[in-house]
Every structure is written in structure tokens, then in C-alpha cells.
Amino acid sequence: MNPDTRILVIDDEPILRESLQAWLERDNYTVEAVGSGKEGLERISQIPFDLVFLDLKLEDINGIQVLSRIKEEDPDTAVVMITAYGSVPSAVEAMKEGAEDYLLKPFEPEELSVLIEKIISHKARERENIYLRQEKQERSRFESLLGQSEVMQEIFNFIEDIAPTDSTVLIAGETGTGKELAAKAIHATSHRCEGPFVAVNCGSLPEQLMESELFGYEQGAFTDAKQSKKGRLELANSGTLFLDEVGEIGPRMQIDLLRVLEEHSFTRLGGTRPIKTDFRVIAASNRDLARTVREGGFREDLYYRLNVIPLEMPPLRKRKEDIPLLAEHFLSRFRQETNKEIEHISRQALDLMMLYDWPGNVRELENAIERAVVVGKSKNIQPEDLPISREAEMLGQGSLQEMEKAHILHVLKQNDWNISRSAKVLGIDRSTLYKKLQRYNLRQKA
Amino acid sequence: MEREIIISPIGGIPSSVTVPVRKAVAQNFGLPARIVPLLQHIDFAYSPHRQQHHSTPILDKLAALLPHPGCRILAITERDLYIPILTHVYGEAQLKGTAAIISLYRLSDSNPPSLVQESGLTTQRSLKEALHELGHTLGLKHCPDSSCLMHYCRKMSDVDHKTDRFCRYCRVWLQDALEEDRLSLG
Ligand SMILES: [Zn+2]
Numbered sequence: 198m199n200p201d202t203r204i205l206v207i208d209d210e211p212i213l214r215e216s217l218q219a220w221l222e223r224d225n226y227t228v229e230a231v232g233s234g235k236e237g238l239e240r241i242s243q244i245p246f247d248l249v250f251l252d253l254k255l256e257d258i259n260g261i262q263v264l265s266r267i268k269e270e271d272p273d274t275a276v277v278m279i280t281a282y283g284s285v286p287s288a289v290e291a292m293k294e295g296a297e298d299y300l301l302k303p304f305e306p307e308e309l310s311v312l313i314e315k316i317i318s319h320k321a322r323e324r325e326n327i328y329l330r331q332e333k334q335e336r337s338r339f340e341s342l343l344g345q346s347e348v349m350q351e352i353f354n355f356i357e358d359i360a361p362t363d364s365t366v367l368i369a370g371e372t373g374t375g376k377e378l379a380a381k382a383i384h385a386t387s388h389r390c391e392g393p394f395v396a397v398n399c400g401s402l403p404e405q406l407m408e409s410e411l412f413g414y415e416q417g418a419f420t421d422a423k424q425s426k427k428g429r430l431e432l433a434n435s436g437t438l439f440l441d442e443v444g445e446i447g448p449r450m451q452i453d454l455l456r457v458l459e460e461h462s463f464t465r466l467g468g469t470r471p472i473k474t475d476f477r478v479i480a481a482s483n484r485d486l487a488r489t490v491r492e493g494g495f496r497e498d499l500y501y502r503l504n505v506i507p508l509e510m511p512p513l514r515k516r517k518e519d520i521p522l523l524a525e526h527f528l529s530r531f532r533q534e535t536n537k538e539i540e541h542i543s544r545q546a547l548d549l550m551m552l553y554d555w556p557g558n559v560r561e562l563e564n565a566i567e568r569a570v571v572v573g574k575s576k577n578i579q580p581e582d583l584p585i586s587r588e589a590e591m592l593g594q595g596s597l598q599e600m601e602k603a604h605i606l607h608v609l610k611q612n613d614w615n616i617s618r619s620a621k622v623l624g625i626d627r628s629t630l631y632k633k634l635q636r637y638n639l640r641q642k643a
Numbered sequence: 644m645e646r647e648i649i650i651s652p653i654g655g656i657p658s659s660v661t662v663p664v665r666k667a668v669a670q671n672f673g674l675p676a677r678i679v680p681l682l683q684h685i686d687f688a689y690s691p692h693r694q695q696h697h698s699t700p701i702l703d704k705l706a707a708l709l710p711h712p713g714c715r716i717l718a719i720t721e722r723d724l725y726i727p728i729l730t731h732v733y734g735e736a737q738l739k740g741t742a743a744i745i746s747l748y749r750l751s752d753s754n755p756p757s758l759v760q761e762s763g764l765t766t767q768r769s770l771k772e773a774l775h776e777l778g779h780t781l782g783l784k785h786c787p788d789s790s791c792l793m794h795y796c797r798k799m800s801d802v803d804h805k806t807d808r809f810c811r812y813c814r815v816w817l818q819d820a821l822e823e824d825r826l827s828l829g
């Protein structure tokens with residue numbers, strides 16, 4: 198049960214559609230419902246869904262055809278066919294075509310919830326695996342914050358000022374602007390520098406897993422808990438707890454976290470013994486958290502607890518004078534890693550980089566240099582080695598939005614509209630890319 | 644604006660159910676609760692095909708009968724309820740709305756439900772489902788904690804397993820919702 202789980206209902210009977218939607222909403226899922234196969238496919242091309250309830254008998258397009266189009270669009274979307282008595286053979290057919298399951302309407306309430314839980318928990322496990330992989334990659338990538346621009350100098354000074362205070366810091370900034378690096382810098386300059394720096398990415402785990410990750414558990418707290426385990430809150434003792442993407446934290450966890458911040462103690466899952474903790478909290482968000490509060494997605498009381506000292510990381514486009522320094526820095530790192538004899542960045546390539554607006558910020562720049570080092574054939578990096586689009590270059594005079602749109606489109610085309618690969622090239626995560634596709638109304642021409 | 648919750652029995656619902664439900668509702672939501680029958684029958688929601696009553700139109704009707712904007716209604720029927728997608732429901736509520744209904748049909752110890760005296764077990768179950776559905780009208784959603792009132796019960800043993808209390812999370816959300824409700828009514 199998680200509002201992050203998106204469900205789409207495709208059924209041409211309004212009463213069934215509405216009834217299922219209302220029911221699932223009470224179960225805390227984010228639900229949309231449409232009345233035809235055409236509308237359903239259109240919606241799926243705009244935004245990812247975890248689960249689709251699809252009526253086998255639709256008026257416009259055959260349910261099986263809709264199913265195969267959905268699986269083409271995103272094989273990760275689970276599809277459950279809704280069928281009436283008498284159509285079971287076609288439902289079985291649909292399972293062969295990749296549907297996860299089918300349900301006879303009307304459903305037994307028990308059947309419905311068991312089925313959804315099964316599908317969602319399977320997806321949750323997959324997400325956990327991805328999370329663990331990502332975390333491993335990120336650990337090996339510790340870099341210093343770089344920048345000679347005035348705005349970065351101000352940030353360094355500010356960090357020095359606030360580091361010794363032990364107050365909670367809320368870092369805002371787009372993805373790839375170095376929020377975690379800033380948090381590490383604060384930690385390293387504080388009196389807690391001898392203690393641990395424990396980072397948690399709040400957006401990447403389902404709520405229940407996040408709970409055991411943060412709070413730890415006692416032996417027997419749940420079936421898999423063969424022995425007790427310390428959570429990150431405990432591991433962060435005497436150090437700094439960094440909560441990245443704090444805006445993604447679930448509603449239950451928000452209540453728990455508020456309590457920990459107020460009481461400086463907590464209990465492990467399945468435990469009763471209160472554990473005292475002493476850590477500094479630094480939180481980060483790439484969303485406008487104040488707005489999320491107004492929209493009801495984040496508790497106001499927790500927001501005020503976190504937003505004691507606000508720190509804003511500037512996007513790379515606002516400190517373009519740092520691009521040459523950063524680019525050289527990344528070049529020397531990737532040169533070492535790959536043993537390739539690339540010496541410099543050509544004047545033309547640098548010009549192109551200065552013209553470009555870097556929606557994925559420093560991380561995108563880093564990825565761009567990495568790619569250029571890998572594909573580059575000459576001694577110096579050339580403009581064509583960079584994954585920055587000509588279209589974006591041409592649009593140089595246009596608005597930032599226009600450039601971003603053109604660039605995203607270019608990257609998508611280069612990557613055959615593969616969302617994961619494109620997101621990686623852009624230096625943003627999949628869900629951010631999906632949001633941008635929606636905003637710019639970008640989709641693959643059939 | 645005065646806020647209150649109206650317990651509205653439909654047909655002959657024994658006081659061994661309505662009275663304890665009224666009391667528990669008043670206690671848990673901290674609002675006055677009265678027993679007022681607002682609806683004489685629910686024939687308009689009967690489906691001859693399913694031989695059950697469709698709960699959603701009953702909620703719409705109840706919401707239209709609202710005596711004043713500060714109140715919420717919980718109706719109690721002894722008829723079997725359904726929503727089109729499910730074979731049956733113990734109750735239904737408008738999420739963040741005004742009307743809720745519960746059915747004694749499956750909650751009752753005796754079949755069909757008694758119109759005179761219900762057992763303590765039936766009362767206990769009705770009370771849990773009443774608080775659960777009213778919780779929905781305040782915007783509470785289903786809770787994964789199987790002992791919490793807002794837990795979604797698939798079968799009767801789940802209803803009997805859960806306590807008659809909201810878990811600590813749902814308590815916080817309930818307080819938030821009641822506060823928001825109070826402010827919005829001025
Ligand atoms: Zn419910």
C-alpha cells in the first residue's frame with residue numbers, strides 16, 4: 198500500500214471502472230481510470246504505471262492487442278485482465294501473451310487484495326535490488342565540491358559558518374547539483390567529522406523496507422529477521438545522518454521521523470527498548486518541499502523541523518564559469534581510469550559545453566566527459582564526442598525549456614527511446630525523465 | 644459551525660448495536676453523535692440481478708439528506724451490500740466525504756441478522772466497521788497494521804483479529820483530519 202504505486206484501470210463500463218477506482222484509492226494507491234483501449238495506451242505512453250487492470254472485452258480495441266502494446270511500451274508494467282464468466286479461455290490466452298493474472302468479475306474482495314499485494318511486493322523486491330546496486334556504485338564516487346565561481350565561493354563560506362552549529366540543514370537543488378557533496382562537506386568541517394556520515398536515499402525504497410533500513414529490527418520482528426540488525430539511525434550515532442530526497446518519504450515514516458527528531462530516541466522494529474541517538478540531520482530535496490507541504494504531500498511540522506538552515510545548491514547553468522574546471526577535473530579522472538591518451542578539451546568542444554544548459558547539472562557533465570573519453574579518437578575531445586545535441590546548440594537562443602526539450606528528444610532518439618538508458622545519459626533518474634516527457638508532451642511516433 | 648455525527652439506522656436495527664456504536668463514535672472522534680433515522684428503506688439501490696443492495700447510490704442519497712454541512716452520517720443496514728466490482732462489502736464510505744454505511748448482513752452472528760437483539764460479537768464487529776468507514780470520510784486510508792481499525796479486512800477473522808483502536812499513525816492522521824475539518828468549517 199503506497200501512493201507511489203500507480204494503477205491504471207481500463208474498462209468501458211463506467212460503473213465498474215469507478216467502483217474499482219474508488220476501492221483502490223481507499224487502499225492508498227494512486228489510481229487513474231479510462232474508458233477505452235485507445236485512451237489507456239495514450240496514458241501509458243505518457244506516464245509509467247506499475248499495474249494495469251485491463252478489461253478483456255473493450256469496445257474499441259481487443260484487450261489482447263492492448264496488452265501486447267502495453268508490454269511493448271514498458272515490459273515492467275504488470276497487467277491483470279478483467280474478464281466475465283464465459284471469457285476465461287481468452288483470459289488464459291492473455292496470460293500467454295504476458296498478462297500477470299486475470300480476475301473474474303465481480304471479484305472476491307480477498308482475491309483482489311491478495312493479487313495486488315503479490316504483484317506489488319514482487320516489484321518492491323526488484324526495486325530493492327536496484328537500490329542496493331546503485332548504492333554500491335555511488336559509494337565509490339566521492340569527489341570534492343569544485344568551483345571558483347562567486348556563487349560557489351559563497352556556498353563554501355556558508356558551509357564553514359554553519360558546519361559547527363549542529364543545526365539541521367535542508368539542502369535544496371536540482372538533481373546533479375552536488376547536494377550530497379555539500380552534506381559531506383558540512384559533516385567534514387563539523388565537530389562530528391570523526392563520527393560516521395550515513396546517507397539514506399529516501400526515494401529509492403518502498404516504505405516498509407525503508408522502515409527496517411532506518412530503524413533496524415530485533416530478531417523475529419518479521420519472518421526474514423533471523424537476527425537483529427542495526428538501522429541507519431543507530432549507525433549514525435555521533436555522526437551525521439543524510440536524508441537524500443527527503444520529499445519522497447512516505448506518510449508513516451514522516452510521523453516516525455518527526456518523533457525521532459523530537460525525542461532523539463527510537464525503538465527497533467519488533468523491539469520495545471528505546472535507543473538514544475545523537476546525530477545531526479542534513480536533509481536534501483530536489484523538489485520544492487514548501488510546495489509539497491502546501492499540496493499535502495509532506496507534513497508541515499516535519500518540514501519546520503528540517504528546514505532550520507536552508508541551503509540552496511545552484512544549477513550548473515548559473516555557474517557556467519566553473520564548467521572548464523569541472524570538465525578538466527573529470528577528464529583527468531577518466532583518463533586515469535581508461536588509460537586513454539586524451540590530453541585536452543578542444544576549444545570548440547568547450548564552447549559547446551559553455552553554450553549548453555546542463556539540465557542534469559554536474560552529474561550530466563561528468564557523464565558527458567566519461568562518454569567523450571570512451572568514444573574520442575583524437576588527442577583532444579571534439580564537439581562530436583560529446584552527447585550534447587546539435588539541436589540544442591541551434592536552439593541556443595531559445596528558452597531554457599526549449600533547449601531542454603530539444604536535448605531530451607535528441608537523447609531519446611539516440612537511445613531508441615529507451616527510458617533507462619536515456620535517463621542515464623541525461624544524468625537524471627527514470628521518474629524525473631518521465632515527468633519531463635509529460636511536461637513537454639514528448640512521445641515516440643508510432 | 645456545530646459538528647456532529649449522525650448514526651442512521653435503516654429499518655429495524657437493534658439498539659444493542661446502535662447504542663454502543665453511537666458511544667464509540669462519539670468517543671473516538673471527540674464529536675457529539677446522535678441516533679436519527681434519515682432513510683426509511685433502500686429499495687432504490689436493490690439489484691434484482693445480484694439480489695443485493697449497491698452501497699454507492701445509498702451514500703449519494705444520504706449525502707443529499709445531510710441536515711447541515713457540519714455533520715457526517717453513518718447508516719446501518721441489515722441488508723447485504725455490494726459494489727459492482729466486488730462480490731460484497733461490509734461497508735462503504737465516501738473518501739473525505741460525508742456519508743458512510745455498514746451492513747450487519749455478514750457481520751452478524753445470526754443469519755439473517757436479528758432485528759431485536761444482537762450478540763456482543765456482532766456489536767463488537769459493527770463498532771469496528773463503523774469507526775473504520777467513518778475514518779474514510781475523514782480521509783483515512785487503509786492501514787497495513789492488522790490490529791488497526793483502518794486495516795482492510797478481507798474476511799471475518801480479520802475483523803475479529805483487529806482491535807477497536809486506531810494505530811499510532813492513524814491516530815495522528817485522524818487528529819490532523821479533525822483539525823483540518825474544524826478549520827474548514829470555521
Ligand atoms: Zn475501508
Ligand SMILES: [Zn+2]
Binds near residue numbers: 787788793810811812
Ligand atoms: Zn493504522
